[in-house]
Amino acid sequence: MAHEIYHDPSNVTNPEHAEHHIVSPLQYCMVFGTLLVGTAITVIAAYIDLGWLNPVIALAIACIKAVIVILFFMHVKYQSKLIKMTVGAGFFTFIVLITMTLSDYISRAWGMW
Amino acid sequence: MDNVIATHPHTHETAVPAEHEHVVLPQHRHHFETEEQQREAGSFGMWLFLLTEIMFFGGMFFAYLLYRNWYYPAFTVASNQLNVPEGAANTAILITSGFFMALGVWAAEVRKKGLLVVMLILTTVFGVAFLGVKADEYHEKYEKHHIPGSSFSTAMFTNPAAYGLKEEPLAPDMAEHTQIFFFLYFAMTGMHALHMIIGIVILFWLTWRAHRGEFSAGYVAPIENFGLYWHFVDIVWLFLFPLLYLINRHPLK
């Protein structure tokens, strides 16, 4: 066996040779601003009667905020596929919990109590 | 049979050494081959822990989903008892805290010790401010007898006119269900606050270590990974705020 440096094709230490990207303060400022604006919109929209759209808008804005915090504040945009898949797996399992449990409640006495 | 396996001498190089700067930090743990491996493993481990937190809060989110749908009138009037200015301010405070934490991570990455310490302190200050506002809100609930348990009173919901409220009175059994709303309010924000308290304690420890220069020589993993935790706690609040405070704030029909 050669004793020079072994080139490991399935290099687990840095599989995607991801350069360690440093997110800039400017990007952080833009995210910060967006989050504050999103909060303002959520509050304002809550005081306008939009029927069933109200909770939808509020949750949609919350989801967008969560996504940009995850991608930028938590650096996931610049991380390996493994980390991205891990985040996805977490939310997937959460969705399974919600939807499969809902499958029971939605088919009996939904909102009729 | 002992020399069966091919080996290579234990070195710090892996695939192509020229691409990475190999820093052997004092915090390098020897069961890892390289610094990158240790850092990636730490990050990955923290994310897995955050997954457990998603599932933990998930149970309470489902309970909220269920009971909000079953007892919508009760949840509406109970939610209107929460103070939107305080809630919105807290949201802004926590977002700002997260912003400073992100800047702190940047400061550690570019090795600016002073800036890192300042950012960690600001993160802590805003975190404590959040808890202060929360404490004020909880106190208000205590005074109005809206803490679930033996002292809970539905008087404000069965007879709102007597308290100067413009809402319709609820039937007594629906009014009882406001207790479930407040239980979920205290359980979810309480669990969130507990996570914040733990985070603040860790922040004190990290700030002290940062002040001693432990994180301005290339070893950023604890700051990075704590940042992940702190941002996650922030995200939980970003969902709690609209769900708990803004159920039905438009002028009542």
Add this chain to the structure above:
Amino acid sequence: MSTSVPTLHTIVSLPDQSTATLPKKHYINNEHGLLSWLLTGDHKRIAMLYLISITFFFFIGGAFAGLIRLELLTPQSDLVAADTYNKFFTMHGIIMIFLFLVPSVPATLGNFLIPIMLGAKDLAFPKINLLSWYLYLIGGTLTLAALVLGGVDTGWTFTTPLSTHYLNTHVLTAATAIFIAGFSSIFTGLNFIVTIHRMRAPGMTWFRMPLFVWSNYAASILMVLGTPVLAIAIVLVALERLIGIGVFDPAKGGDPLLFQHLFWFYSHPAVYIMILPGMGVISEVISTFSRKRVFGYTAVAFSSVAIALFGFFVWAHHMFIMGVSNYSALVFSLLTMLVAVPSAIKIFNWAFTLQKGSITFETPMLYAFGFMGLFTIGGLTGVFLGSLGMDIHLTETYFIVAHFHFVMVGGMLMAFLAGIHFWWPKMTGRMYPESLSKLAAVVTFIGFNLTFLPQFILGYLGMPRRYAAYPPEYQVLNVLSTAGATVLGVGYMLPLLYLGWSLKYGAIAGNNPWQATGLEWQIQSPPLTENFIETPIVDYEAYDYEWLEKKQREEVTTVG
């Protein structure tokens, strides 16, 4: 090995070990003193600490099983009052599930072997590994505290509103114990996932890993994603008891079924957490003692992950009669049929591994054969129970009890024993007495069948579970079952005795007494603290028995 037969040669007895010696330095004598064990980061030492702890709790749980069977000798509730009997089966369930089965293979064999199998020096987070053990001990101590203070009688399932409103026993203590033990499980799983993804040796691709690692990986995913939901369910029960908020109280508008949804969302994947690592052991044992690579490696690997994935979608089959809607029950019943498929795939693949293999009957293999038969029966009866119509009649009867004991005891516990016997030489450097161990395996098998086969019949005839008293016509079968339990108890005591004996008096094992493939068999027994002198490079497939056979032939021919 003194023959030079050109064809595949069969090992009919263990290789000559008379010249094997214990290595001078290994992980046990590397450091001395109690603190070097209690504050260790070495995954192998932590594994041994776990082994001692779970054995301790296993025998306590077993004692409760003995008490249950003793009470059920007679139709009347004459040994103990019904309330006390409830405490027996509750403590038996809690201890056996949370303090024995869930950590059994992962925390002992997994901790010990996974880094070695991957070519790593340790797990990713050694300190968290140690924390995991301490959390386990705290959970165990709190369980014992609940026991000593008077016990819990809710059943291990803590079903609401019984557990929240109608009992005055030490539910909170037991719930806290399980909450803490759950974190032990989460941290173990977290450690495994990071290690398997990020600490494999050069050349060790995913599809060159031993199947034992795949199984533990799948179980670890379940541990990390499922256990927190149990945690929140327990917290809500505790809050309900402490403050009475009504989240599970119908009188206040709550739904007791919500608890069950949250509880079973974990507890169904929990059964896969318990069985998957055992299946990993069986893959290793069957291939070694058939001298053959596992048939359909990829299928077995993917089936582990499939079991983990599907396992998240079927939990309400524990709730068919509890008030879930018919439509929901239909959906969960259909999905339950699906989840049986990957398990069946494994059984087929093991069977095909055996075919045309050079099979020998060492003790681990005896346990593995027991596993294959008993797990198949247990699994098939699970399919019966997954079918909605049958479940309505069979649920909450002894049929269920028999079903899960077949998969958990006939399956998982046998796999655990197979693994302990298989890797005992590696972990301790000693062999156990083979004839005694074979006897114990046979005794266990006989005792198990005598205990639990009658329970299928009892359940089918309608005897309910969790009852201290029963109609007299069920007595004969109950007596048979208790007799079997006595035999089973003997079968489990024997390994404790001879394995302990072997630590001092057993034959020296040498590196590879079973002539098995796998990185763990290439290093000394017991291993060095750092496992490998140099990081291995892996350029061969798993279970490469042809390569091993070729190597031995070459070795022999060069001597002459």
